[in-house]
Amino acid sequence: xxxxxxxxxxxxxxxxxxxxxxxxxxxxxxxxxxxxxxxxxxxxxxxxxxxxxxxxxxxxxxxxxxxxxxxxxxxxxxxxxxxxxxxxxxxxxxxxxxxxxxxxxxxxxxxxxxxxxxxxxxxxxxxxxxxxxxxxxxx
Numbered sequence: 001x002x003x004x005x006x007x008x009x010x011x012x013x014x015x016x017x018x019x020x021x022x023x024x025x026x027x028x029x030x031x032x033x034x035x036x037x038x039x040x041x042x043x044x045x046x047x048x049x050x051x052x053x054x055x056x057x058x059x060x061x062x063x064x065x066x067x068x069x070x071x072x073x074x075x076x077x078x079x080x081x082x083x084x085x086x087x088x089x090x091x092x093x094x095x096x097x098x099x100x101x102x103x104x105x106x107x108x109x110x111x112x113x114x115x116x117x118x119x120x121x122x123x124x125x126x127x128x129x130x131x132x133x134x135x136x137x138x139x
Contacts, residue, residue, distance in 0.1 A: 007053055026116065
């Protein structure tokens with residue numbers, strides 16, 4: 001374990017930076033390339049680095065497989081909720097402008113909301129897939 005001391009110290013500094021970058025990609029996706037899918041993958045990459053250095057058990061204590069499954073469902077439900085909210089307010093499915101009195105504010109709010117749902121779903125599903133493959137026994 002002592003042979004990885006430098007990697008562990010650097011990872012404790014870098015993993016939070018990677019996660020903050022994932023948030024930047026998530027919430028800046030409306031204005032530039034990026035968004036929910038890319039942010040979810042970047043977030044999962046930080047967890048993969050953590051798992052490689054500290055082990056699968058430590059990563060699963062941080063976010064258990066059950067929590068990852070629940071987050072995947074919550075992300076999909078968030079996406080669907082924005083779609084149906086648009087319909088309930090008189091628009092079409094995912095017609096964001098009806099969400100708020102100002103059309104542009106409604107568009108911004110709707111895009112951020114569905115991208116958040118996509119980001120949560122992608123991160124949770126990618127993490128679930130990683131846990132599934134990382135926990136398999138070698139043959």
